[in-house]
Amino acid sequence: MLKPESEEQLAEMVRSANGPLSVRGGGTRHVPGDGEALTTSGLTGITLYEPGALTLVARAGTPMAVVEKALAKEGQRLPFEPMDHRALLGTKGTPTIGGAVAMNVSGPRRVQAGACRDSLIGVRFVDGEGTVIKNGGRVMKNVTGYDLVKLVAGARGSLGVLSEVSFKVLPSAATSVSLLIEGLDVTRAVACMSMALASPYEVNGAAHVPVGLDGTPVTMIRIEGLEGSVTYRAAKLQALLSSFGTVVVERRSGREGGLGVEAGWAWIRDVKAFEGTDGDVWRVSARPSHAPDIVARAGAEAALLDWGGGLVWLRLPEGTDLRARLGDFGGHATRVRGTGPGALPPEPDALATLTSGIRARFDPRGLFNPMTGV
Amino acid sequence: MEMPNVDPFTIAKKDRLITRLLQVLPDDAVIHEPEETRAYECDALTAYRCPPLAVVLPRTTDEVAAVLKICHDMEIPVVPRGSGTSLAGGALPTADSVILGVARMTDVLEVDYDDRIIRLQTGRTNLSVTGAVEADGFFYAPDPSSQLACAIAGNIGMNSGGAHCLKYGVTTNNLLGVTMVLMDGTVVEVGGAHMDAGGLDLLGVICGSEGQLGVVTEATLRILPKPEGARPVLMAFDDNETAGACVADIIKAGVLPVAIEFMDRPVIRATEAFAHAGYPDAEALLIVEVEGSEDEIDEQLEVIEKIARTHNPVELRRSTSSDESARIWLGRKSAFGAMGQINDYMCLDGTIPVSELPRILRGIGDLSAKYGLDVGNVFHAGDGNMHPLILFDANKPGDLELCENMGADILKLCVEVGGCLTGEHGVGVEKRELMGHQFNEGDMEAQLRVKDVFDPKWLLNPAKVFPLSVTESRRV
Ligand SMILES: Cc1cc2nc3c(=O)[nH]c(=O)nc-3n(C[C@H](O)[C@H](O)[C@H](O)COP(=O)(O)OP(=O)(O)OC[C@H]3O[C@@H](n4cnc5c(N)ncnc54)[C@H](O)[C@@H]3O)c2cc1C
Numbered sequence: 124m125l126k127p128e129s130e131e132q133l134a135e136m137v138r139s140a141n142g143p144l145s146v147r148g149g150g151t152r153h154v155p156g157d158g159e160a161l162t163t164s165g166l167t168g169i170t171l172y173e174p175g176a177l178t179l180v181a182r183a184g185t186p187m188a189v190v191e192k193a194l195a196k197e198g199q200r201l202p203f204e205p206m207d208h209r210a211l212l213g214t215k216g217t218p219t220i221g222g223a224v225a226m227n228v229s230g231p232r233r234v235q236a237g238a239c240r241d242s243l244i245g246v247r248f249v250d251g252e253g254t255v256i257k258n259g260g261r262v263m264k265n266v267t268g269y270d271l272v273k274l275v276a277g278a279r280g281s282l283g284v285l286s287e288v289s290f291k292v293l294p295s296a297a298t299s300v301s302l303l304i305e306g307l308d309v310t311r312a313v314a315c316m317s318m319a320l321a322s323p324y325e326v327n328g329a330a331h332v333p334v335g336l337d338g339t340p341v342t343m344i345r346i347e348g349l350e351g352s353v354t355y356r357a358a359k360l361q362a363l364l365s366s367f368g369t370v371v372v373e374r375r376s377g378r379e380g381g382l383g384v385e386a387g388w389a390w391i392r393d394v395k396a397f398e399g400t401d402g403d404v405w406r407v408s409a410r411p412s413h414a415p416d417i418v419a420r421a422g423a424e425a426a427l428l429d430w431g432g433g434l435v436w437l438r439l440p441e442g443t444d445l446r447a448r449l450g451d452f453g454g455h456a457t458r459v460r461g462t463g464p465g466a467l468p469p470e471p472d473a474l475a476t477l478t479s480g481i482r483a484r485f486d487p488r489g490l491f492n493p494m495t496g497v
Numbered sequence: 498m499e500m501p502n503v504d505p506f507t508i509a510k511k512d513r514l515i516t517r518l519l520q521v522l523p524d525d526a527v528i529h530e531p532e533e534t535r536a537y538e539c540d541a542l543t544a545y546r547c548p549p550l551a552v553v554l555p556r557t558t559d560e561v562a563a564v565l566k567i568c569h570d571m572e573i574p575v576v577p578r579g580s581g582t583s584l585a586g587g588a589l590p591t592a593d594s595v596i597l598g599v600a601r602m603t604d605v606l607e608v609d610y611d612d613r614i615i616r617l618q619t620g621r622t623n624l625s626v627t628g629a630v631e632a633d634g635f636f637y638a639p640d641p642s643s644q645l646a647c648a649i650a651g652n653i654g655m656n657s658g659g660a661h662c663l664k665y666g667v668t669t670n671n672l673l674g675v676t677m678v679l680m681d682g683t684v685v686e687v688g689g690a691h692m693d694a695g696g697l698d699l700l701g702v703i704c705g706s707e708g709q710l711g712v713v714t715e716a717t718l719r720i721l722p723k724p725e726g727a728r729p730v731l732m733a734f735d736d737n738e739t740a741g742a743c744v745a746d747i748i749k750a751g752v753l754p755v756a757i758e759f760m761d762r763p764v765i766r767a768t769e770a771f772a773h774a775g776y777p778d779a780e781a782l783l784i785v786e787v788e789g790s791e792d793e794i795d796e797q798l799e800v801i802e803k804i805a806r807t808h809n810p811v812e813l814r815r816s817t818s819s820d821e822s823a824r825i826w827l828g829r830k831s832a833f834g835a836m837g838q839i840n841d842y843m844c845l846d847g848t849i850p851v852s853e854l855p856r857i858l859r860g861i862g863d864l865s866a867k868y869g870l871d872v873g874n875v876f877h878a879g880d881g882n883m884h885p886l887i888l889f890d891a892n893k894p895g896d897l898e899l900c901e902n903m904g905a906d907i908l909k910l911c912v913e914v915g916g917c918l919t920g921e922h923g924v925g926v927e928k929r930e931l932m933g934h935q936f937n938e939g940d941m942e943a944q945l946r947v948k949d950v951f952d953p954k955w956l957l958n959p960a961k962v963f964p965l966s967v968t969e970s971r972r973v
Contacts, residue, residue: 175745176851176881198751227693238693240701241670254939262848264667264882264920266656266705267928267935268962269944273669273701277694294751317611323634323722349752349800352793410612410690433692455695468695473685478697480950485943494696 125161130247130255130286136161137284137490138253144490146280148184148222151207151214158490163221166286169193171261177292178261180245183221183285190220194292202293203239204230204388210398212460221285227277230392231345234320234430235327236293240276245289248275250282251486263291274481280492282485296347299384300357301328301373304342304364309333309428310415312342315367316431317411319344322363324356329431330391333418336381342367345388396427397438403461405445407435409454420448439463467494498545498926500591501960501972507593510571511550514595517571518553521563526601528552537578537596541643542586542927544897549576549590554598558676558684558714561597565712566682568595572973574956575680577708579651580622582643584844585925587654587707591960597712599650605629606715614673614690616717619650623657626718635720638665641921642833653713656705658921663879664755664788665721667921669704676715677703680952690717702947707923708958710951724788727755730798731825732805733779733812737761740781741854743808744878747785748851750804752797757879758784758829761858764836764873764886765828771835774828777812783878784829832875833886840871840888843900847911848920851881860910861885868903870896882920883911909934924962932964941967 125144127133137144143158150162163184171180174197181190187205194200205223209215222228224246229238236242245259258271275282307315312331319326328345335341344364346356361370373384382390390396397404402424407417414432423437439445442463445456455468470478482494511529518527528534529551538546550573555561568575574594581588590596602618608630609615615630615637623644626637640659641647647657653675658667665671674688688700703710734740744757760768760782769776776782787797798815805813816822828835836842849857858874865872865887876883885907889900908918908928912935918928932941941963948955948971955971 173850173852174749177748178850197749227698229693233692237666237670240698241666250943254943256943257936257940258943260915260917262850262881262916262920264658264662264848264877264880265917266921266923267917267919268924268932268941269702269947270656270669270705271702271943271947273698273704274947276701277698281697294749294753297751314611317613321610321613321635321722323725325724349793349796351796352789355790355793408691408693408695410609410614412609412611430692453689454691457695470696471686473679473683474687474696474699477685477699477950481697481947484946484950 125159126165128165130166130249133166133284133286134249134253134255137249137251140490146284146492148219148225149186150216151209151218151222152212153214161284163219163284164217170287174199177263178244178289179292180261180287180289181220182287183219185220187218187220187223195295198295199292200295201290202232202236202242204232204392205239206230207393211394211404213399220288224276224285224288225278225280231328231330231388231429234329234433235325240273242290242292243272243276243288244291246272246275246285247287248283248285251488251490255286256283259289261289279494281482281494283491298350298353299345299347300353301384301387302344302357302360302364303371303373304368305339306368307331307340307342309418311367312340312428313411313414313432315342315364316344319360319364320431322360324360328388331428331432332396333426343387343391345384391427391429394427394436396425397436400438402441403439403443403463404459405437405439405456406459407437407454407456409433409435409452413452413454417449417452421445422448499965500547501965503592507573508550510573514567514571514573515551517567518551518564521567522553522555522560526554526556526560528554537581537590537598540581540583540586540588542584542589542925545586545589545926547590547592549594549596550592552596552598554601556601558678561678561712561714562682562684564597565678565680569681569954569956572954572956574959576958577650577654577712579620579648579654580646582647583651583655583923583925585919585923585927587923587925587961589926599648599714602714609690610635612690613720614717615720616715617649619653619713619716620648623647623649623652630720631723634723636723637718637720638671639668649716649718650713653704653716654706654708655921655923658882660756660758660877663757663877664753669701671719672700672704672716673719674717675700675703675713677711677713679711680954680957685711688717707925707962709948709962710957725790726794727786727788728794728798728816728822729784729786729825730802730816731812731814732783732785732810733777734781734808734810735779737781737858738855739808740783741851743783743805744854745851746804747801748879750800752787752800754785754787754801754879756784756786757877759874759876759878760829760832761874763871764832764875767835767839767873768828768832771838772827772831774824776828779811784825829875836873836886836888841891842886842888843904845883845885845887845904845907846919846922847883847908847916849881849883849911849914849916851878853914853916854878857883857910857914861907864903864906868899870900870903881916905931926961929962930964945971
């Protein structure tokens, strides 16, 4: 396995490659393609961290845990709450910061703080000709030239191998609270989440679990901030959402039988509900108000809603053609696990022409990972 | 400043072009008399002017597509235009180009509060987006100071920011989808009302591409519930270093203000003389604003003021009413106007790492002495986006060049300390030739490739963003 220890080595390896490369970070996902394996796990280390400027720069292979620990020491965190895929995919390995960027991995806080790509302020990567390219930088406001940072985020390694990534980070919250409402069907749950998200109370998590740990559906709303403010907003939301049923306020410790605030949201983030199950897992990105219809049409064995309904996780029997069931709904469906039809959503012709044109120019020899869903 | 040579063959095609444009557009949408095209000879970078060959003001995406098809056919360059408030010359025409303005495309197409989105035609002004939803308690977050005039089209073109983007992000963080017409007339839908891309994030590279990849005709934007309230605290310090250190400490403390604005002594004095906001005569002044209910605001300001006190402010004034808030903001909001009373000014827009604040302010002071031109600094301190205002006399021969050279030196300094040439105004023609200071050849080539794909003939706004020598072989 190729394991560059520096950006120069990485560039040299790409330049001298004479067949496809199978590029991976910490090996938490199955990387498709049968090229020569190349891991970024030798490119590690935080190269710059300025808490007072809310910026952190790290080499792409730096384990996520290392980044999160350094941030936690200063009372800060990555705004986008990256998911850990290992439970869902049944894999081992070490999640890396570059892997999160390559997949634009974004958790529940997406609804307020944005996706991974929104916090990403700079990248360095090696393209298919072995040229080191930098874009963006270490400042959070930058419109100098085209924003290739966003293009590379979520490109699944298809445009180049990331060597370094820079982020805008945020202070961690002093207090986090969950509001829990039991017994809602998907339609009512989405209405409830929309009402919470449309309130001025700064909701930064809105998820629905159709079958909770005790079998009852539970809708979860999260608010974070200074103690007094959280107490105030929790009370306001309790009143606002009362027409949906009893609103239980869960503090750090958690209610009986529950996971507690932090573990509860990690459970949502990592789609733990599907851990150890069989079948294909799909991730559907849609308008929140379309979620009930999507769940109904999918006829899935299990579902989980995040982002106020904007993100629908579905578990289906192996090989199910979910896209055929959903028809055209304006969003897209990606297969994240299993063997069903084409993992990535097909693009309309005009977009596909642009996408393949860009890929051909960044990777003229076709060395890098094909775009896939996992 | 240099512009590409005008192609006489293109000029010679004018009559044929007008005839063809009139076949697809109503008469009132095609402007070609020299006395009328003059109205489009510049944007807010008024030092540079050049009337275009013609101006078209279509009303629909189909009309835009028809125009682009003709220009593509005839190989005539097109410069997209919103409201023409660019400070970088992004909408500056060349004599052989067609200005394609979206100013008549102002419709709201859809508002959905459950999904918290608005879809509209991009000629709509920034402020009137909020205007369309504020009665229902919502707003559109990015708030450039030009928001009364600038259009969403230009905001997308430049990826514009504003005073409140420390908390809410800039245009790209609030843009969910666009309808865009490529130079050959193909209409593409990128993104939508959902929250992420299914394939490559093309939307991400379209936003901020300065009208070089396509003409954006419709956009889906994220709208947000209005906070219950907002109030600032004003703090003044004896020196810039202390103010800079205070900014860093506030950010580290865990309360994230919506805005942290910084003004230095020259700007404080100018605004006092002009707007009488009651600012103390100090070396540096910060306005820090937070949002929430009355109690939530006080809770946050308590934390912020406690930090400020450790830096011995010469003044610390918390607003307790909307009147006091308005007074605190009055000076900041009239800063540009106040500087304009003193002389002509050039507004720079580099960003620096916040920790480099003292060093960059010292550097700017040195350059001011060297060039003999006064500078005032007012900027978004939370994110390091500087706006040095260099004063000069446009009527004095040589002063503009002097000012431009000094501006270039300041921007180079921003890059040197780890920042960038432009934080929100864009490159346009103004900073085009400085790009080589921030990017090497490979970095720029990677960006040019993207344009090669979207606009293979290089007809859309071709003389912008990159140094002319770098794009020469690509432009027709
Ligand atoms: C007094 C003043 C204050 C300002 N304050 C701020 C500020 O606080 N923050 C900030 O970010 N900016 C600010 N600006 C700069 C300017 O207002 C912004 O860049 C604004 O977004 C430009 O919008 P516009 O509609 O006027 O665009 P234009 O000037 O018409 O065009 C801007 C760019 O967008 C491209 N473009 C226009 N329409 C389209 C389209 N339909 N499709 C594709 N590309 C298109 C153009 O080709 C050009 O490159 C200020 C300007 C002034 C004069």
